[in-house]
Amino acid sequence: MNELQSYRNFWKEYTRLSDIISLLHWDSEVMMPDDGREERAEQISQLSSLSHKMFTGDDAKRHIENLQNVIAHNPPEAVPLKRELEILERDRNRAVTLPIELVERFSKLTNLAHGVWADAKKNKDFKSFEPTLTEITELSIEMAECYGYTTERYDALLEGYETGAKSKDLEALFLHLKNSLIPIVNEGKSYSSPFKKPIPVELQKAFNDKLPGLLGLPASASRLDISVHPFSTSIGSKDKRITTRYHITDPLSSIFGVLHETGHALYEYGLGQMKDYPSPLTAAVSLGVHESQSRLWENQVGRSRAFWEYFYPILLKEFNIYHYDLPFDDFYNHLNSVVKSKVRVEADQVTYNLHIILRFEIERDLISRRIKVSELPEVWNAKMKESFDLKINDDAEGVLQDVHWSGGAFGYFPTYTLGNIYSAQLFHHFLATHESFWDDVIKRGDMTSLNKWLGKKVYSHGRILDPKELIKEATGEAPKSDYLVKYLKSKVKEQE
Amino acid sequence: MNELQSYRNFWKEYTRLSDIISLLHWDSEVMMPDDGREERAEQISQLSSLSHKMFTGDDAKRHIENLQNVIAHNPPEAVPLKRELEILERDRNRAVTLPIELVERFSKLTNLAHGVWADAKKNKDFKSFEPTLTEITELSIEMAECYGYTTERYDALLEGYETGAKSKDLEALFLHLKNSLIPIVNEGKSYSSPFKKPIPVELQKAFNDKLPGLLGLPASASRLDISVHPFSTSIGSKDKRITTRYHITDPLSSIFGVLHETGHALYEYGLGQMKDYPSPLTAAVSLGVHESQSRLWENQVGRSRAFWEYFYPILLKEFNIYHYDLPFDDFYNHLNSVVKSKVRVEADQVTYNLHIILRFEIERDLISRRIKVSELPEVWNAKMKESFDLKINDDAEGVLQDVHWSGGAFGYFPTYTLGNIYSAQLFHHFLATHESFWDDVIKRGDMTSLNKWLGKKVYSHGRILDPKELIKEATGEAPKSDYLVKYLKSKVKEQE
Numbered sequence: 001m002n003e004l005q006s007y008r009n010f011w012k013e014y015t016r017l018s019d020i021i022s023l024l025h026w027d028s029e030v031m032m033p034d035d036g037r038e039e040r041a042e043q044i045s046q047l048s049s050l051s052h053k054m055f056t057g058d059d060a061k062r063h064i065e066n067l068q069n070v071i072a073h074n075p076p077e078a079v080p081l082k083r084e085l086e087i088l089e090r091d092r093n094r095a096v097t098l099p100i101e102l103v104e105r106f107s108k109l110t111n112l113a114h115g116v117w118a119d120a121k122k123n124k125d126f127k128s129f130e131p132t133l134t135e136i137t138e139l140s141i142e143m144a145e146c147y148g149y150t151t152e153r154y155d156a157l158l159e160g161y162e163t164g165a166k167s168k169d170l171e172a173l174f175l176h177l178k179n180s181l182i183p184i185v186n187e188g189k190s191y192s193s194p195f196k197k198p199i200p201v202e203l204q205k206a207f208n209d210k211l212p213g214l215l216g217l218p219a220s221a222s223r224l225d226i227s228v229h230p231f232s233t234s235i236g237s238k239d240k241r242i243t244t245r246y247h248i249t250d251p252l253s254s255i256f257g258v259l260h261e262t263g264h265a266l267y268e269y270g271l272g273q274m275k276d277y278p279s280p281l282t283a284a285v286s287l288g289v290h291e292s293q294s295r296l297w298e299n300q301v302g303r304s305r306a307f308w309e310y311f312y313p314i315l316l317k318e319f320n321i322y323h324y325d326l327p328f329d330d331f332y333n334h335l336n337s338v339v340k341s342k343v344r345v346e347a348d349q350v351t352y353n354l355h356i357i358l359r360f361e362i363e364r365d366l367i368s369r370r371i372k373v374s375e376l377p378e379v380w381n382a383k384m385k386e387s388f389d390l391k392i393n394d395d396a397e398g399v400l401q402d403v404h405w406s407g408g409a410f411g412y413f414p415t416y417t418l419g420n421i422y423s424a425q426l427f428h429h430f431l432a433t434h435e436s437f438w439d440d441v442i443k444r445g446d447m448t449s450l451n452k453w454l455g456k457k458v459y460s461h462g463r464i465l466d467p468k469e470l471i472k473e474a475t476g477e478a479p480k481s482d483y484l485v486k487y488l489k490s491k492v493k494e495q496e
Numbered sequence: 497m498n499e500l501q502s503y504r505n506f507w508k509e510y511t512r513l514s515d516i517i518s519l520l521h522w523d524s525e526v527m528m529p530d531d532g533r534e535e536r537a538e539q540i541s542q543l544s545s546l547s548h549k550m551f552t553g554d555d556a557k558r559h560i561e562n563l564q565n566v567i568a569h570n571p572p573e574a575v576p577l578k579r580e581l582e583i584l585e586r587d588r589n590r591a592v593t594l595p596i597e598l599v600e601r602f603s604k605l606t607n608l609a610h611g612v613w614a615d616a617k618k619n620k621d622f623k624s625f626e627p628t629l630t631e632i633t634e635l636s637i638e639m640a641e642c643y644g645y646t647t648e649r650y651d652a653l654l655e656g657y658e659t660g661a662k663s664k665d666l667e668a669l670f671l672h673l674k675n676s677l678i679p680i681v682n683e684g685k686s687y688s689s690p691f692k693k694p695i696p697v698e699l700q701k702a703f704n705d706k707l708p709g710l711l712g713l714p715a716s717a718s719r720l721d722i723s724v725h726p727f728s729t730s731i732g733s734k735d736k737r738i739t740t741r742y743h744i745t746d747p748l749s750s751i752f753g754v755l756h757e758t759g760h761a762l763y764e765y766g767l768g769q770m771k772d773y774p775s776p777l778t779a780a781v782s783l784g785v786h787e788s789q790s791r792l793w794e795n796q797v798g799r800s801r802a803f804w805e806y807f808y809p810i811l812l813k814e815f816n817i818y819h820y821d822l823p824f825d826d827f828y829n830h831l832n833s834v835v836k837s838k839v840r841v842e843a844d845q846v847t848y849n850l851h852i853i854l855r856f857e858i859e860r861d862l863i864s865r866r867i868k869v870s871e872l873p874e875v876w877n878a879k880m881k882e883s884f885d886l887k888i889n890d891d892a893e894g895v896l897q898d899v900h901w902s903g904g905a906f907g908y909f910p911t912y913t914l915g916n917i918y919s920a921q922l923f924h925h926f927l928a929t930h931e932s933f934w935d936d937v938i939k940r941g942d943m944t945s946l947n948k949w950l951g952k953k954v955y956s957h958g959r960i961l962d963p964k965e966l967i968k969e970a971t972g973e974a975p976k977s978d979y980l981v982k983y984l985k986s987k988v989k990e991q992e
Contacts, residue, residue, distance in 0.1 A: 012538075013542055016535070016538060016539050016542050017542075019535070019539060020516065020520065020539055020543065023519065023520065023523060024516065024519065027519060027523065031527070031719065032719075032731075032735060033715070033716055033717050033718055033719055033734070033735050033736075034716045034717075035714065035716045035717040035734035035735065036717070036731060036732050036734055036735030038734075039512070039515070039732035039733065039734065039735065040732065040735070042508075042512060043512050043515060043516055043732070046509055046512050046513075047516065218531070219529070220529055220530045220531045221529050221530075221531040221532070222529055223527065223528075223529055235523075235528075235532060236532050236535035236536065236539070237535065238529070238531035238532055238534075238535065239528060239529050239531065239532030239535065239536075240529075
């Protein structure tokens, strides 16, 4: 077996290990009996440690040296291999800076923390989560110090989610966006739910089950389940799993959960079709780009008039509702409502970014030790008052609402707004070259041209291009917030 | 960390790996999208290989030497450790005889074979499964040769499921049982299904969901799902999963599936409560004993008049049936029917053992090369004619009916009848010392005394005693088929 083949096999085993860890996580949130929690945390910790050792160990080092060797001899395959090697070295250099003991502590702690957070949220009691979150914050700071940074500590964590992103740049980008959003939010109108009766979960499911397939995700390679917090995960190149949650009085919550997570799953499914899968290049390039894929289907497509012109009759049928009990305009206006919500995952597409900017500011301050964990509820509630003029009544609707910090995912939140920015820019350029798209959607629910275009412009590139380059190559321009602002303005204008 | 503690940690990691492999299997049969099959086989193969290496490698050897050392110094804990070391050495000696390459081939082949078998069964086409089964048989013979044997090759495989069992002894035991069964079968009566209409799956589920908890399996540590073939598996000491299958025209099929698999899960749950869990001693002692636990709840309890005196009204309510549409006597007689069925898993408790004896004879001949894989359908159908006077119309109801051979589980089948023998003997002795049991069941559905007794007599012993010793200690007698024969006779007598 030659060096390249041996390296490919190594990478395949490494990928399988990640896929198994994903299954352990998926199962723990979707299927596992409660009492399994403690042993599951140990199982995940054990395999995560094994995976970390595999990536940081001597075998990986030897494979990198072999790849350097192969490239030095300059065969025809050397050009794509150069980028692959670059990514591999970048990832490994980042990984080897962390002591294995720290990785294990972090993994075990955050796995157990999920349950502590869920209980605390249930009991609306931040105090019961505070000691755990303090431990997670301290470990995150320790990790950031290991990674190193030039300007500020938070950058070291950001890099793990959005390669090349810097706090200072985001601060400027977000300030500009915030300033553009405020007048839009003030103009936006809120429309109450047009549903006159609860929709049973089974009826919602029947509608939702149709969506992933119509968006382009093969049924033979995916599942849709229920969890507390919707998510998408990959158990293999042909095994993509998404979840949503059901509220009988708010059926849109489950539908938009499915649209969002299907966007993620489509990206992952596309990556699995890349040449030489699995390799360091056949993965998502950043969480921002990942989020752009979910947001594009959820908002640009899922909140469009065309989409609902096709799906509204199907929804009526599945939900067993007469059209005069759910007038189209009431329905359409409601799903494009602008309303100052307390909860990020239920926020409308306009105010959503204000939620993100709040979290970005808080976690940046937390990691910089400008604020303490114990001050979080107070800081959170004050910022909610300041940004939204909303009073937070308890921690469940406040600082405990998101799962992210229980997983130690500091640096993750800003990628949501980056995703929104990318998605608006990508979709604007797609529409410019695909004039019949909305007609195809209205007439036949046909969205294949979009799936194909994203395959060509996004999925098939994996990590060959960095996020900024990817957006520039797909749209001809560097990422900017103008398309997002333009899109949101048009949505609010539609309401007039 | 002292030597004993270090060994305990090693064993914990080894156990976790097995639990993760169990999850990969469970998921593939219950949840996984079809296209995930190939990568899943690779995932299982990779972890199985890792697990095998862990058990056969130098670390395990070092731990054995350390244990020998600890025992040699004769501390107070040496006595239980002696048995633990004995079991550990026996298992490891068996495992190290297999080349790792053979283990990997076997694991990968049998994982893929499951799908091939399922397709072949669906298409009623043995020919499409024949090449795969031939490969499995050849690998099994190769493995038996590695293990070694004194009298005949099949013994080497039997040992993997029922420690100490020999073909010659089973032949004698089974011949005696067969001779006793024939007159009972001839006296037995068949009662057709008393259900006048199909029972929707949801109603069956509502009833079944109550059973595991009432038998003693905590809901917080278990799940009940659906799969093609019912099974029970352990993902951790507090995560036991069982499955059943649903036929709307035969609701008893799902109920007895649940009772059977709950019996397995109760044993596993009990083993998880043992001191020093996990250790080589805190596992099932044999498949025969495992099966005795499932059969005891399924047959001795689940087909008893007392059990149904309590559960019949609940069943009527959940199934939405009036009592005059399902008279108790018709129902009770039906579930104790004796009928010559073609399919083992649907066979009654009397003829069941004839099905097993047929499989034992066939697989013993297959492994001894007295018959070929290509001859299996012919041999199968001839034996069905001989034993049951039944004509097999297609391979799905014949040689393809069972999953076992696709998993290479030669030597597994005889443990079913050993389980029946053990279960009758155990239950006879339980009843002799617990006179109020049937009253408790009739009045309150209370079966806790049985669960407690089994915990004391079976679960808590793990592998401390070998199967024969375990039965002797629990009942005061060596295993014998008399109690099974007596029980089955009494069932047929009830019908008069």
